[in-house]
Amino acid sequence: MSTTSLPAPPVARKEPKETPLHGIVLTDDYAWLREKENPEVAEYLEAENAWAEAYMAPQAELRDQLYNEMLSHIKQTDISVSFRDGKYWYYSRTEEGKQYAIFCRKRGDEDGPHDSAHEEVLLDGNVMAEGRPFFAIGATDITDNGRWLAYTVDYTGFRQYTLFIKDLESGELLPGSVERVGSVVWAADDFNLFYTVEDEEQKRQFQFWRHMRGAPYAADYLVYQDDDERFNIGAGRTRDGEYIILESASHTTTECRVLCADEPEGEFRIILERQDEHEYYIDHRHGLWYIRTNDHGRNFRLVVCPVGREQRDHWMECIPHRENVMLEDVDLFDRFYIACEREGGLPRLRLWRFMRKTSIAESIGEIAFPEPAYSAHPHINRNFDTRTFRYAYQSLVTPSSVYEYDFGTGESLLLKQVEVPGGFDRTLYGSERIHATASDGTQVPISIVYRKDKRQTDKNPLYVYGYGSYGYALPLGFGSNRLSLMDRGIVIAYAHIRGGGDLGKTWHDAGKMLVKRNTFTDFIAAVEHLTANGYGDPARVAIEGGSAGGLLMGAVVNLRPDLFRAVVSHVPFVDVMNTMLDATLPLTVPEYEEWGNPNEEQYFNYMLSYSPYDNLKAARYPSMLVKTSLHDSQVMYWEPAKYVAKLRTLKTDNNPLLLVTNMKAGHGGASGRYDYLKEIAFDYAFLLKELGML
Incomplete structure (x- = not known):
């Protein structure tokens, strides 16, 4: 026509x-x-x-x-690779005919979930979305003891999320909710929850609050407010669980504040005050900050310094700035770290192994990818003390795959590749x-x-x-x-x-x-x-x-x-x-x-x-x-x-x-x-x- x-x-x-x-x-x-x-x-x-x-x-x-x-070409009933966090293994699954994923966990040990263990359904998107034309889960975080789940949901598509807390032991929601929430992060005491809130007009995450579980949300404490309209704030925990990081970021500048995760009522401390055009990102390991910074060039370098001695004259360089290699991220663990780089337009995962408990690390190469055009990035790696590293890989002709690299053997094991039925x-x-x-x-x-x-x-x-x-x-x-x-x-x-x-x-x-x-x-x-x-x-x-x-x-x-x-x-x-x-x-x-x-x-x-x-x-x-x-x-x-x-x-x-x-x-x-x-x-x-x- x-x-x-x-x-x-x-x-x-x-x-x-x-x-x-x-x-x-x-x-x-x-x-x-x-x-x-x-x-x-x-x-x-x-x-x-x-x-x-x-x-x-x-x-x-x-x-x-x-x-x-x-x-x-879609396997409608399927299950994701499970990952360990504490005493549980977490995963999501889908069922034929249902629109949304179901998020679950089972008890397990280091080797995997107990096959006979009872499945706990944490969030069933299909139940939560009933009667609603739109539904999306936003941020989630579970307390260290595995009992309390903080999560956010959007019911309109406007990316305006509402915060709820769920008791995973009873399955009940705690009374009350908070509107316009972005990040959520629990303190180490399993009692204090931090979250960010956006303003009503510009949808800018600008306030950071602390909530005591069980107390009315009206009693929450305003920890920080960023009044610079260029900046959004977000929060999370370091992988070792020691610190809560509050990050303020514009498109060209960042500023990080930190607090010991077991001192939730303490005061956040600035690592480096914001300076226009300076972006930096931090993580923690054994009393040291690892800082990815663009102070010496646009493509970033990696430095390390002791906690409490963050001034630049205490910085020791781990990876220098390079004109043709972008250091996009650093995944930090107890025994090693992964430098996520981009070279020639393609991602690289370069492997560094620490010499015992020191900050000195040796490069042991990179994970090889055989195809001319592909995507590769870290997968979910919650455990700080581990000998393995999970990464995701796919290309224009290879379905989404999850691998586990073993630092002991130097080999990668394919854990799951998305099945493509229908004769692919x-x-x-x-x-x-x-x-x-x-x-x-x-x-x-x-x-x-x-x-x-x-x-x-x-x-x-x-x-x-x-x-x-x-x-x-x-x-x-x-x-x-x-x-x-x-x-x-x-x-x-x-x-x-x-x-x-x-x-x-x-x-x-x-x-x-x-x-x-x-x-x-x-x-x-x-x-x-x-x-x-x-x-x-x-x-x-x-x-x-x-x-x-x-x-x-x-x-x-x-x-x-x-x-x-x-x-x-x-x-x-x-x-x-x-x-x-x-x-x-x-x-x-x-x-x-x-x-x-x-x-x-x-x-x-x-x-x-x-x-x-x-x-x-x-x-x-x-x-x-x-x-x-x-x-x-x-x-x-x-x-x-x-x-x-x-x-x-x-x-x-x-x-x-x-x-x-x-x-x-x-x-x-x-x-x-x-x-x-x-x-x-x-x-x-x-x-x-x-x-x-x-």
Whole structure:
């Protein structure tokens, strides 16, 4: 069905709002769509939903087929790898037909859970979600004695979590709850609980409270409040259990406070006072702080110093700063530590073994990964005194796997690899890692995956994904859903563009603030390189991005609408100017360090040069599917709604422009696993149709 055989799509009314700044007047005809409680807003969003469904109605059978295909590749009744914490082994499991995971534990010893032990169900998401259109568990923490569980839940998708405490012995909830909670962490006495709370408007975690179990929450003690609007706070325990760490962090600066976990009523002590552009992260072992710091370079180094002597003149370097290696994290244990690094755009897990109880460690190599493009990171490792280390590994063709590395034998044991039923044969699929040359000569990595027997030079439809913001390295995981695309001959590519963290902090720096346009031109260069080198048909290129990746979609479509046949844009950050000029919105002030502050003229002019909403023009645009959620707390629903409303009045083509709003979810879409699959089936049906593959 073409758009011409349908009734006309919805048309949002115009109500101009003018914002003068720096000698320029920004005119927003659709600012009224911010009025969430206005019935006219809901009517417009529902009308867009209805129009999208009408356009996709001929693909109803295809959507069902795709859903069933994707479902066939999921082991619906399954169980995770269990991990030990104290005297229990914890795990989660799923049951066929149920939307949510069930979190459980069994008693055990060092060798594993007792098979005959009674299973304790800690949280059953299916029971907790009954009668609710959305459900998500947030933070969790269990007391050292294993009896009391603190957890948070979100019932709307707005990522606004409510705190509860559960007695795992009786199964009862303690009276009362707390709203807008972020981190939760128990003290060592099993009695005092610390938690953070966000403010009501900006969703910034800014307060840190102490609660005494059994007391009314109204009697809780405010430990700390961070009044700098750039900073969010979070809290946790060191792996050895000795300290509680309270961390304040902006996008470029951190500050850590610490308290002995067995002295909950004591005062937190600052390790190093915040200094602009200095990020540091700490952990503890045998009276020493291990500090990952970027004081000597953007890619971080590791230093150690005695507790109580945190000044820089007491620091001893363990791992130096390196220009081409990003030290992303350090996992610290009694006998060893793992340096989680990124080199050449790929993660490395480097192994260091301590010499007895000293801080001196020797490098014993790294865990080898055989594939050209993959993801690897520490798995759940709760025990400080251990001889083994668990890590997760997956690639574009290898399903998610959990391994255990033994420091005694030097070998890795596969504990579990996600089973992919439905006839999956990994040997049918191939992956590659290539590089495109950006306009300034920079080499941009691209990861590619496809079905080998379907590959034909220059003839395959091409599907390219990108993000490129916040220093976030694009993960290269296995997705069984993608089999439905590759089995139909689509080549899938991931562009590791500047603005992300794929090649360290300098890669991030080269795609933010006043050089943000590098992100967009890198993506265009990647697509052009792929089609020029036979990876796809230039006339059948589809692209996708979400959130800040949705900004990418909007920017590249404005720059090169001719390059793409279809676009899927999830919860897109497309109204850059209006959002970044509104300091009352969540994320705006903290993100001045990512995009710039448009109240300053140089940033205003630069941001205005690429803001997708402000740069829409009369032109031919690709087929576009724009998706959002009414309760999104990260990118408000009105950004994509306004974008689509404006684009409808400007586009000069007959290509479809669909706006789909999930009226009962947030930034991540549907919360139930089956509901989520239905959303993906819709996206894939749209892509297949627009790429001419029906």
